[in-house]
Amino acid sequence: MKLQDISTALALTQHTHQFIDPSREVSSAYCSDMLSCVMTGAAHHSVWVTLQAHQNIVAVAALLELSAIIITENALPDAATIEKAEEEGIILLGTPLKNFEVCGKLWHLGLRS
Amino acid sequence: MTDNKNQPITDAMAENITKVEELAYELLINQVMTRDISTVSPADMMEFVADLFREKRISGAPVLRDGTLVGILSIEDLIRCLRAVDLSSPVEKYMSARLITVNEFDPVIEALKTFVHNRVGRLPVLDGDKKLVGIITKGDITRGLLKKLTNEFQHEEIRVYRASHLFEDINSTRTSLVLRYNIKPRDFIHGGTASSYIKRALMRLGASPQIARRCGIAIYEAEMNLIIHSRNGGVIRVEIEPHQITMETIDDGPGIQDVDLAMKPGYSTATEQVREMGFGAGMGLANMSRCVDQLKIDSSTERGTRLKMKIYLKEQESFGDIRGNHTEGTP
Numbered sequence: 001m002k003l004q005d006i007s008t009a010l011a012l013t014q015h016t017h018q019f020i021d022p023s024r025e026v027s028s029a030y031c032s033d034m035l036s037c038v039m040t041g042a043a044h045h046s047v048w049v050t051l052q053a054h055q056n057i058v059a060v061a062a063l064l065e066l067s068a069i070i071i072t073e074n075a076l077p078d079a080a081t082i083e084k085a086e087e088e089g090i091i092l093l094g095t096p097l098k099n100f101e102v103c104g105k106l107w108h109l110g111l112r113s
Numbered sequence: 114m115t116d117n118k119n120q121p122i123t124d125a126m127a128e129n130i131t132k133v134e135e136l137a138y139e140l141l142i143n144q145v146m147t148r149d150i151s152t153v154s155p156a157d158m159m160e161f162v163a164d165l166f167r168e169k170r171i172s173g174a175p176v177l178r179d180g181t182l183v184g185i186l187s188i189e190d191l192i193r194c195l196r197a198v199d200l201s202s203p204v205e206k207y208m209s210a211r212l213i214t215v216n217e218f219d220p221v222i223e224a225l226k227t228f229v230h231n232r233v234g235r236l237p238v239l240d241g242d243k244k245l246v247g248i249i250t251k252g253d254i255t256r257g258l259l260k261k262l263t264n265e266f267q268h269e270e271i272r273v274y275r276a277s278h279l280f281e282d283i284n285s286t287r288t289s290l291v292l293r294y295n296i297k298p299r300d301f302i303h304g305g306t307a308s309s310y311i312k313r314a315l316m317r318l319g320a321s322p323q324i325a326r327r328c329g330i331a332i333y334e335a336e337m338n339l340i341i342h343s344r345n346g347g348v349i350r351v352e353i354e355p356h357q358i359t360m361e362t363i364d365d366g367p368g369i370q371d372v373d374l375a376m377k378p379g380y381s382t383a384t385e386q387v388r389e390m391g392f393g394a395g396m397g398l399a400n401m402s403r404c405v406d407q408l409k410i411d412s413s414t415e416r417g418t419r420l421k422m423k424i425y426l427k428e429q430e431s432f433g434d435i436r437g438n439h440t441e442g443t444p
Contacts, residue, residue, distance in 0.1 A: 018139050035337075036396030039330050040403070052391045056337075059305020063312065063329040080302070088309075 001027050001111055003067055005049065010105050012070060013024060015077050015092035016085045026067045028113040029106050031099050035060050041064060049102045053077040055084055062088040072099050136261050142224055143217035145257025146238045146247035153186060155205040159194045162186060162204060175237045175245055176208045182237055182245045184208035195214045195350050213365040217246050221257065226251050277319035280355050294349040296339040301390065304340050307349050308333035318353060324424060327404040328358055331422055334397040335362045341387050342367070362421045376402070
């Protein structure tokens with residue numbers, strides 16, 4: 001599934017000022033607010049759904065080479081976090097929806113792993 | 114010519130597209146435009162233009178009146194003039210006064226978009242004061258992008274080449290490269306910095322992406338442990354040898370009370386505040402153990418904690434994800 005299609009379908013806002021490559025693929029999704037669980041469970045090129053918005057989420061996403069982070073419930077990453085994400089090529093997306101709702105919509109879109 | 118439109122895009126192609134498109138956002142128009150340009154004036158005769166285009170081998174020129182851009186004359190305009198056998202007319206009669214320009218400080222992507230929306234072959238480039246500073250064509254953009262791509266590629270290639278030959282070029286009984294990082298307590302802002310440096314170093318040294326990823330994850334957890342738990346911070350020491358990577362963290366307290374219990378997934382001593390940030394899931398040590406071939410913890414409440422992890426680089430010795438029984442704890 002294309003990241004851009006997910007972003008459009010869920011009406012996500014973009015925190016990072018990056019160009020989303022239309023061919024950027026999302027293989028699966030993972031949802032947790034515990035960083036170590038993400039380290040264990042999130043697959044390569046997956047999209048991570050979380051309520052956390054602090055700088056360490058970028059470090060986790062970069063180490064795991066995730067496609068993007070969807071930050072839920074309007075949580076706002078600060079400027080340093082956004083800058084770091086841009087540096088590392090991680091796309092930060094935002095939504096007023098809750099973790100549960102985002103996951104439901106992703107599932108509905110056909111993302112089943 | 115073959116039609117590529119319906120061919121599926123391979124991963125390698127997709128990667129290239131991404132890089133080029135990213136570069137189109139990074140590169141500025143004034144980095145790729147042609148600065149040394151021939152201009153004509155509205156009163157010049159078209160005959161002069163015909164000679165100029167032929168001599169300079171160009172296919173268009175901006176028209177300036179007293180230094181101000183007033184139009185653009187392309188080879189199509191010249192052809193119209195030639196057909197009408199009208200070479201003694203002034204430039205003004207054939208030039209296009211509909212000006213589509215771009216700003217020199219805009220990214221190249223802006224010029225590309227303009228090319229797509231308008232059927233023009235070249236765009237005059239203006240500075241902040243609306244003065245003409247150059248001309249940009251699709252050819253300029255292609256050349257600029259290729260140059261930048263080649264540069265970046267060579268740059269990283271050289272780094273990777275130098276690093277990956279490090280071990281071959283030096284003769285000794287045992288060669289190793291040691292990386293050290295000082296980690297401050299509660300420095301959440303820099304959490305993960307050392308691990309990403311280590312991962313990058315391993316990639317440059319020619320480690321496989323899987324090995325680099327395993328090291329990255331293991332050392333990230335260890336780094337966060339120093340930030341979250343250590344009293345006075347600690348040191349990360351990574352020793353890279355041709356056959357193995359040894360990662361160690363050393364701190365001077367407070368020490369782990371019960372190592373076996375700490376190894377249990379879900380067990381955590383992190384404070385409520387730290388948990389709110391998403392740390393302290395109690396998965397740190399379990400994650401490390403999953404990623405490495407050997408994990409050893411030496412901890413006491415007097416001396417502090419010494420954690421040692423090893424990843425073997427010879428494939429048959431490295432277990433990847435099916436470890437656990439290699440873990441030793443010495444409380």
